[in-house]
Amino acid sequence: MVKPPHAVVRCFAAIALLLAASSVCAEGDGASAKLLRSTSDHTKFKVLQQDFASGPEVTRACLTCHTEAAKQLRLTQHWRWEYLNPDGRRLGKQNVINNFCTSVASNYAYCTTCHIGYGWRDASFDFNVDENVDCLVCHDTTGNYRKAPGFAGQVVTKDTEFPPGSGNLVKGVKLRPIAQEVAKTSRDTCGACHFYGGGGDGVKHGDLDSSLASPDRDLDVHMDALGNNFTCATCHMTQGHQVPGSRYAPTAVDRGSARLRGKHYKTNPTTCQACHGQTPHKPAVAKLNDHTDRIACQTCHVPAYARGGVATKTSWDWSTAGMMTADRKPMVRKDAKGRVVYTAAKGTFGLAENVIPEYVWFNGKVTYTLLGDRVEKGPLPTRISHFEGSADDGASMIWPVKVFRGKQAYDPVNKTLAVLHMAGTDDTAFWANFNWEKAVAVGMASVGAPFSGTVDFVETESMWPITHMVAPAKKALGCADCHAARGRLDKVSGVYIPGRPGDHAAWLELIGAALVVLALAGAAIHGVARLLASRRRKG
Amino acid sequence: MASRACWHHGGGKGDRVSRVYIFKRFERFWHWAQAALIIALLVTGFEVHGSYRLAGWERAATLHTQAAWALIGLWVFAIFWHFTTGEWRQYIPTTERLDAMVTYYVSGIFTDAPHPFRKTRLSKHNPLQRLAYLLVKVLINPLVWASGLAYLYYNELVAAGIAGPGGLSLGVIALVHTGMAFLMLAFLIGHVYLATAGHTPLAHVKAMITGWEDLEEAPADDAAAAPRESSSAQGATP
Numbered sequence: 001m002v003k004p005p006h007a008v009v010r011c012f013a014a015i016a017l018l019l020a021a022s023s024v025c026a027e028g029d030g031a032s033a034k035l036l037r038s039t040s041d042h043t044k045f046k047v048l049q050q051d052f053a054s055g056p057e058v059t060r061a062c063l064t065c066h067t068e069a070a071k072q073l074r075l076t077q078h079w080r081w082e083y084l085n086p087d088g089r090r091l092g093k094q095n096v097i098n099n100f101c102t103s104v105a106s107n108y109a110y111c112t113t114c115h116i117g118y119g120w121r122d123a124s125f126d127f128n129v130d131e132n133v134d135c136l137v138c139h140d141t142t143g144n145y146r147k148a149p150g151f152a153g154q155v156v157t158k159d160t161e162f163p164p165g166s167g168n169l170v171k172g173v174k175l176r177p178i179a180q181e182v183a184k185t186s187r188d189t190c191g192a193c194h195f196y197g198g199g200g201d202g203v204k205h206g207d208l209d210s211s212l213a214s215p216d217r218d219l220d221v222h223m224d225a226l227g228n229n230f231t232c233a234t235c236h237m238t239q240g241h242q243v244p245g246s247r248y249a250p251t252a253v254d255r256g257s258a259r260l261r262g263k264h265y266k267t268n269p270t271t272c273q274a275c276h277g278q279t280p281h282k283p284a285v286a287k288l289n290d291h292t293d294r295i296a297c298q299t300c301h302v303p304a305y306a307r308g309g310v311a312t313k314t315s316w317d318w319s320t321a322g323m324m325t326a327d328r329k330p331m332v333r334k335d336a337k338g339r340v341v342y343t344a345a346k347g348t349f350g351l352a353e354n355v356i357p358e359y360v361w362f363n364g365k366v367t368y369t370l371l372g373d374r375v376e377k378g379p380l381p382t383r384i385s386h387f388e389g390s391a392d393d394g395a396s397m398i399w400p401v402k403v404f405r406g407k408q409a410y411d412p413v414n415k416t417l418a419v420l421h422m423a424g425t426d427d428t429a430f431w432a433n434f435n436w437e438k439a440v441a442v443g444m445a446s447v448g449a450p451f452s453g454t455v456d457f458v459e460t461e462s463m464w465p466i467t468h469m470v471a472p473a474k475k476a477l478g479c480a481d482c483h484a485a486r487g488r489l490d491k492v493s494g495v496y497i498p499g500r501p502g503d504h505a506a507w508l509e510l511i512g513a514a515l516v517v518l519a520l521a522g523a524a525i526h527g528v529a530r531l532l533a534s535r536r537r538k539g
Numbered sequence: 540m541a542s543r544a545c546w547h548h549g550g551g552k553g554d555r556v557s558r559v560y561i562f563k564r565f566e567r568f569w570h571w572a573q574a575a576l577i578i579a580l581l582v583t584g585f586e587v588h589g590s591y592r593l594a595g596w597e598r599a600a601t602l603h604t605q606a607a608w609a610l611i612g613l614w615v616f617a618i619f620w621h622f623t624t625g626e627w628r629q630y631i632p633t634t635e636r637l638d639a640m641v642t643y644y645v646s647g648i649f650t651d652a653p654h655p656f657r658k659t660r661l662s663k664h665n666p667l668q669r670l671a672y673l674l675v676k677v678l679i680n681p682l683v684w685a686s687g688l689a690y691l692y693y694n695e696l697v698a699a700g701i702a703g704p705g706g707l708s709l710g711v712i713a714l715v716h717t718g719m720a721f722l723m724l725a726f727l728i729g730h731v732y733l734a735t736a737g738h739t740p741l742a743h744v745k746a747m748i749t750g751w752e753d754l755e756e757a758p759a760d761d762a763a764a765a766p767r768e769s770s771s772a773q774g775a776t777p
Contacts (some may be wrong), residue, residue, distance in 0.1 A: 503710065
């Protein structure tokens with residue numbers, strides 16, 4: 001006969017069982033959470049269990065299962081860096097000249113570090129090769145995937161000295177573990193390029209910088225890492241790799257209502273209205289809903305940009321570039337906060353945080369000054385890109401914009417913006433030689449444009465929509481920010497804003513004030529006369 | 540006429556002065572509530588307009604809207620009251636003795652001349668008052684009301700195709716509203732000043748509070764008697 005276990009033993013056994021059960025339970029939760037994230041565990045795929053020697057090798061492996069992915073990607077603006085404007089002009093990174101680092105042409109090996117492909121070294125790049133699509137740059141989850149500048153978007157897999165003979169070592173990236181952990185895009189993957197547009201953190205957009213990788217609620221109420229935790233794709237709802245919401249094709253006005261599941265939409269899903277509709281404000285502040293026909297949500301709800309502690313560039317003067325120190329080294333100057341405000345390579349910068357946007361009527365049309373368009377020095381700056389719109393075209397809303405002001409090279413004889421050969425190890429690149437004529441000659445030649453041999457500098461202006469860094473409602477603009485003298489919308493014309501003295505009819509103010517003064521004076525004079533008359537009678 | 544002098548100096552021989560109940564309870568309530576609301580509307584309205592900063596724009600706009608709705612409610616009651624009681628006749632304009640009123644304010648008031656108008660229950664307002672109040676009621680009030688509602692419901696007007704680009708603009712609506720506000724303010728100043736022009740500086744105010752007005756040799760029978768339907772417009776005759 002088996003003796004029944006002693007009570008103490010039984011008790012221990014029970015506790016042990018309980019502990020075991022609870023730990024199984026905990027493991028089960030973790031496992032199921034991971035399990036429910038995806039139907040595929042990429043570590044289990046044989047094709048990914050190899051040491052990849054190059055980026056395209058990884059892509060080939062990806063395509064064995066995701067057979068149509070590269071074809072989808074090859075349709076995108078992310079791939080082609082080209083956009084056909086409704087006015088018929090060819091835009092996109094490949095074609096425009098901006099007033100930051102100016103142009104991709106003749107600088108491919110550096111600029112295409114941010115291309116979603118491998119090997120776009122010059123204009124001869126073949127856009128039809130599937131394996132040149134870079135899957136990892138968007139789908140990495142490890143944070144270890146890096147593409148170093150100068151390699152035309154190729155990922156360096158072995159430690160490499162670059163530029164050769166410089167003593168600079170670019171560390172090789174181990175692709176196998178990265179390929180085995182791929183998943184959906186994140187703020188980090190999109191941000192790897194979009195936070196750093198213009199050549200550095202927060203430089204270009206002002207409403208996109210590395211602070212959005214893990215923002216708090218005040219910085220962005222949607223991307224709030226401990227709250228809503230939106231990724232970029234939550235709004236930029238991507239289907240078949242076609243990412244909506246490009247600034248090249250902006251939706252300035254969305255009169256639609258909030259989207260319903262199951263319903264088919266052809267409109268831009270990235271707009272505020274796509275989720276919030278036309279009357280997003282609660283009954284207590286219902287008057288605000290009367291603003292949604294004329295004022296973009298961003299105007300009030302992005303009260304300032306560059307709010308996350310990263311300064312954005314506000315201006316860039318290329319004309320001062322090239323200064324050397326006494327010991328013939330390229331000069332660098334910093335401001336009181338230690339931020340670089342001058343380099344010999346790039347000239348003089350303006351930097352700012354918590355920048356109040358400028359406000360313009362915007363109907364979604366953007367006009368550009370492209371290579372070959374007539375550029376002349378004048379009282380007004382050349383409009384590199386300009387938001388069109390007016391109060392009475394029936395298609396505009398008041399938008400917040402970043403206006404980026406610069407001074408950049410142009411050909412004063414041919415009267416066109418210049419393509420600059422900035423980056424490279426050759427003798428003509430500006431960043432190696434600080435010679436404008438050589439840099440422009442090579443730059444213009446690379447696109448087959450004529451060059452007179454003379455370089456001058458012209459003031460330019462570009463516009464950028466402000467739409468990220470949406471503050472919580474409580475930190476949005478208040479009434480008095482616009483309904484006031486010298487308010488936010490002081491320079492926006494064509495609309496009557498109560499409380500803005502500029503909108504008053506001067507004649508009515510004059511007549512009204514005169515009437516009131518006359519009434520007061522009449523009462524005063526009459527009253528005093530009565531008083532005096534009454535005293536005289538008494539006396 | 541010696542007794543009039545007594546009135547002006549606040550003395551008086553009681554035998555020649557009678558008290559008449561001129562302003563009924565609702566009328567007094569209406570007057571003072573309206574006064575408070577109009578002053579509140581002027582103060583907040585000119586802040587919303589951008590003439591100064593006081594409560595802050597948002598609070599001013601909110602208070603302005605709330606006061607406007609309260610005033611509209613009050614007006615609805617007042618209009619009802621005026622028509623059901625026949626009191627609207629108090630505002631039928633007359634030129635009779637209008638010149639006498641003007642002469643009185645221009646010279647008589649300084650020399651202690653007798654007031655050319657004697658209040659009765661059936662004729663509370665002197666011809667100048669009739670004219671001024673009528674102007675308020677048929678010009679300022681309706682335009683302030685209409686432009687104010689158009690201001691509040693501008694978006695709905697745009698949606699209905701009545702306002703918007705090419706049509707009625709918010710600027711025009713605001714212009715009318717502001718113009719009426721200036722007129723209302725000028726009226727208020729004149730009204731408040733003339734309220735001191737009774738036989739004592741506070742006599743009119745007191746009457747507006749208590750409802751009772753001191754009257755010279757008031758034909759008490761008249762005042763208390765059955766209404767004389769046809770006499771309301773002639774009440775100015777002493």
